[in-house]
Amino acid sequence: MTRPPTAAQRRLIDAADPVTGRLRGTEAQLAALVRRGLAFRHPRAPHDHFLTAEGHRVRQGVPERPEPAAQAHASAGVFAARTGDEPDAPRPGPARHREVHSAWQGLLELRRMTNPDGSVHRPCGWERTHLVQAAALALEAAGHRPAGPEAGGYRVRETPQPEAVAVHEPDGEALRACAATLEGAGWQVSGHREPRTGTRYLLASPCRV
Template identity: 85%
Template structure:
């Protein structure tokens, strides 16, 4: 079992960007968070640091102390837009906002890649075949 983040590391985690999880702090703080599995260093320049899923859970107070570094985080499932027929009550909060943001960015990328002129203001083929999910994602985003 590892120790909980120090007060300075906790401040860095709490100050992370709510959508992207981008961290700002001293190199020592960021390196310590990487060693604990709460952050990772992006491989491309400018090599910014971002929260891992475990880091997001610590930030939200879901888990107080991360598990051993060898354990993979539990899968939370596949993103699904809220269409109104869900059996479970819809969850909300920072994690859902991140999921919606990521799904919306993915949809825009699909539009850019599949439209001949690279336009993102027109629906793509996936949206035409999945009208309910596309509309629900657009409304939630």
């Protein structure tokens, strides 16, 4: 379990902008939050600081969870959307819902800050370098069910194509709903069939315009 933020750090977190997570404080205070994984410094001027997904969870009062030993090297606050292939997937529930919602809002803010025209409707550079996680976050944030021990649910996987992921969902109606969600999130989507099995799946790529 990571050490909880100090009272002074908690005051900064609580005073962050409720929509964007933008922080105000001294350079030393903000740097300390960055080291804790609770904030990040935007690379473009004026180099403002914003809450990470973990910072949003702290502000919302969601308890931090102990990390598995295999993930001990990961920095605090790392969020992973469910792709449908996780052996130990996080349990659904209010805490997970808040976590996903916070991560999606953070991604929209990252789009606004990094897309040249400030658009939140078009994927940003981070999404193009994290295709599987970005597509999975769009699906999970929209309420689609990832695959798990029970039958059904989506799976997002890499493909040989440089800027495309494959989305599998055994239920045809749910697959069409996944396509609509990704298109609404700024992805270009096309339907395909596996040559041998005839199973339908989607190819999705981030739109550039």
